[in-house]
Amino acid sequence: MLATCLAQGTSGSPTVRVMSRDTQALLDTGSVVTLLRPVLAGGKAGEPMEVACVHGGTRTYDTCHVVIRTPHGVFTAQAGIVPNLPVPLLIGRDCPIFRPNKVWHVDGYDKLKPFGIAISGCIDGYSRRLMWLSSDSTNNNPAVIARYYLQCVSNCGVVPARLRTDCGTENGDMAAIQCSLREDHTDEFAGPLSHMYGTSTANQRIESWWSIFRKQRTQFWMDLFSDLRDRHYFNGTHEHKCLVWYVLLGIFQKELDEHRELWNNHTIRPVRQSLCPSGKPETMYHLPHRFGGRDCGFQVDPQVLQEFKDLLPPTNSLCGDDNLQYFANLERQSQLAPPINWPAAVDNYLTLKEMAGL
Known part of the structure; x- marks a missing residue:
């Protein structure tokens, strides 16, 4: 157990x-x-x-x-x-009071940060459904994390009863929005109690999922980038990270989207001595009545969500517009086609690196 x-x-x-x-x-x-x-x-x-x-x-x-x-x-x-x-x-989860949208667990994944790619993820504690799995040049910007949260709440149409994160400053805006959206409710976790701070390692629902994620997906990318570094095609400088981000982020995010879809539709096997339901996360999340449960989320006004989105500052890439525009110009000059898979993306990276003299 x-x-x-x-x-x-x-x-x-x-x-x-x-x-x-x-x-x-x-x-x-x-x-x-x-x-x-x-x-x-x-x-x-x-x-x-x-x-x-x-x-x-x-x-x-x-x-x-x-x-x-x-x-x-x-x-x-x-x-x-x-x-x-x-x-x-x-x-624990053997208690049947856990239901979809009871607790969302949010955390950042930094294993690929040395190579310019930062990941943020959120998982529903009951159904184990991945709510979002997104990559960018940073997962330390509070506005970036808050936008992930707001987009997810907008897609689901509900705000979770509780949100659990670590104490990082990147979670501050999201935590404040969560508490604000829940301030008019009357349950025991309304308002400030709708958000929980704790250490990242103790946020085990998402923490344990990261270990699965590494085995199934990110270990390949870690090995790929390490190989580029060992062959002296990547040296960890800001410019190299920006080029990796520019060339590979689209392909990488596509893989994250595919992995999220596969995870949410795979079957979780029963656990002995546990009352936590087994089945597909997508089904357990959207059809909790089949498992003796109910949705614990709270309806939210789309107009209110838009007002919060408008209050957030712009989320610009850490690479800066000048660097990205420079790489885009080189790409046009060399007539490189947008990569459709990781080998093509690596080829584009090497070509642009040589043209830029990095």
Whole structure:
């Protein structure tokens, strides 16, 4: 079982009842299972449970069957008994109160940043549907991340009940917009509580997905760029990064779009001892009633979204218009055709690099 290794505080955590005791709980869609402190254990003993952290280590814990009463209903869970758990009760994805748009997990992926390409991603905690997977020259600009968020909310027509990010300054505009869009609602996570800060490593729903993403997609690009560097065709300078971005970003984003489509329509297999549904992320997100759930998103006025978009500053490339125009002029002079795949893009990169004297 995959579980969180550190809870990020209990601010805004709901009060629930475990058996006959009231306690604070932390909802964590990054954890497959529910965990609790020994003081709350009291139900029928269950089989020992192996809990694996996303960072590596695995430990075995005793378990017990407990009844947990929440503001959204009552459920039974086989919970792991963890002596040093930072919170009294950590509710994982085996709790059926997790639903589409309950929590969106946002994070940046920096493995390709040394080569000029930065990625931002967001995943729905319940369905595991990728909400966006986008690349640009930066993922540190708050306006860039806020535009990804606003475009996604506009496409979905709803704002999530909660948004979880790390403490990076690039998330500030998005967090403020999320809280503003939720300020007039009356649920327990309305307004400021609709956004959660935590460390990137503890945001395990998206963090664990990045490891899958690397194996299936980005390792190839890391090896490709490393090969260019080893052959002295790439030296890490600003100009080289800008040329990579200019030539390869379109092809790379196309691959991200294809990967997002494949992921959202692949079948997630059932996990033993977990009540979290299995199936295709796209289906679990759009048809939650088939899995005994409901959409937790809140409708949003398109006009309000447009007003926020208008308030954001322009998001210019880090490469600057002059550099991009220079590369475009060289491309026209050499009559290079726009690349349709990565080999063609690499050929264009090498040709333009030579023409520019980089």
